[in-house]
Amino acid sequence: MKTITSMKNSFQIVVAIAASVLMVSCFNSSRPNYQYMPNMYEPVGYETYGEYEIFPGGQEAMLPAEGTIPRGWQPYEYPNTTDGLNLAKAELKNPLPVTEASLANGKKLYDIYCAVCHGVKGDGQGILVQREKILGIPSYADPGRLITEGGIYHVQMFGLNAMGSYASQTNETERWEIVQHVMNLKASLEGTPLLVPQTEEVAAMPMESEATPSEEEH
Numbered sequence: 531m532k533t534i535t536s537m538k539n540s541f542q543i544v545v546a547i548a549a550s551v552l553m554v555s556c557f558n559s560s561r562p563n564y565q566y567m568p569n570m571y572e573p574v575g576y577e578t579y580g581e582y583e584i585f586p587g588g589q590e591a592m593l594p595a596e597g598t599i600p601r602g603w604q605p606y607e608y609p610n611t612t613d614g615l616n617l618a619k620a621e622l623k624n625p626l627p628v629t630e631a632s633l634a635n636g637k638k639l640y641d642i643y644c645a646v647c648h649g650v651k652g653d654g655q656g657i658l659v660q661r662e663k664i665l666g667i668p669s670y671a672d673p674g675r676l677i678t679e680g681g682i683y684h685v686q687m688f689g690l691n692a693m694g695s696y697a698s699q700t701n702e703t704e705r706w707e708i709v710q711h712v713m714n715l716k717a718s719l720e721g722t723p724l725l726v727p728q729t730e731e732v733a734a735m736p737m738e739s740e741a742t743p744s745e746e747e748h
C-alpha cells in the first residue's frame with residue numbers, strides 16, 4: 531500500500547518536471563516572447579523621431595504648424611531684415627516695468643550672455659575682444675548705431691551678422707531685463723541719467739496696459 535503511494539508521487543513529480551521542461555524548451559531569450567498586455571510594452575502613439583509613412587517626409591518630428599506659438603510665448607512681428615531692425619529701433623518699446631529686481635536680473639543675464647564680447651561696461655571690450663578672438667564689437671555709445679530699447683531686443687531675437695540669436699537661451703521677460711541693463715550701460719558711457727526703478731506697487735501692474743473699468747469712467 532505504502533509503495534503504491536510513493537510510486538504515484540514519483541510519477542507526479544516526473545510529470546511536473548516534464549511539463550516545466552516542455553514549457554521553457556522553446557524559450558529563446560534573444561527574441562520577444564508572448565506579450566499578454568502588449569500596450570504595456572509597445573507604445574500606442576508614434577515614437578519620437580520615428581519613421582512613419584503617414585507623415586510628410588516620413589518623419590514623426592515636424593516643425594510647429596505655421597502661425598502657432600509655443601505656450602507662454604508672444605508672437606514677434608518684426609522681420610529678420612535691416613528694415614525690421616530699423617522699425618524695431620524706431621517703435622518697439624520695453625513693456626517691462628523697471629524695478630530693482632529687473633535691473634539686477636538684467637545685469638546677471640548680460641554678464642552671462644553678452645559681456646564676453648561687449649564687455650561688462652558695454653564699451654565693446656569683452657574678454658574675446660581683448661584676446662583678439664573676435665573683431666568689430668561696437669560700443670553701445672557708438673553714435674552711428676542709434677541703439678534703442680527696441681533695437682537691443684531685436685538683435686537678441688535674431689542676432690546680427692557675427693552676433694548670434696539669444697531667443698532660445700532667454701525668455702521674453704529676460705530679454706527685456708537685459709535691454710534695461712544695456713540701456714543703463716549706454717547711459718553710463720554717455721554720462722546721461724540711468725533708469726529709475728519704480729516702487730513695487732506700480733511695477734506689480736500687468737505688462738499689457740489694459741484699461742481698467744475705473745480708468746474708463748474718468
Ligand code: HEC
Nearest residue numbers: 643644647666667668675681682685690691692693696708
Ligand atoms: C559673439 C560675440 C557677441 C555676443 C556674445 C553678443 N554680441 Fe551683440 N554684437 C556682436 C557684434 C559682432 C555686433 C555688431 C554686428 C554688426 O553690426 O555687424 C553686435 C551688435 C550688438 C548691438 C548693436 C545692434 C545695432 O543696432 O547696431 C547690440 C544692441 C547688441 N549687440 C546687444 C547684445 C546683447 C544684449 C547680447 C547678449 C544677449 C549680445 N549683444 C551678445 C557680437 C556679440
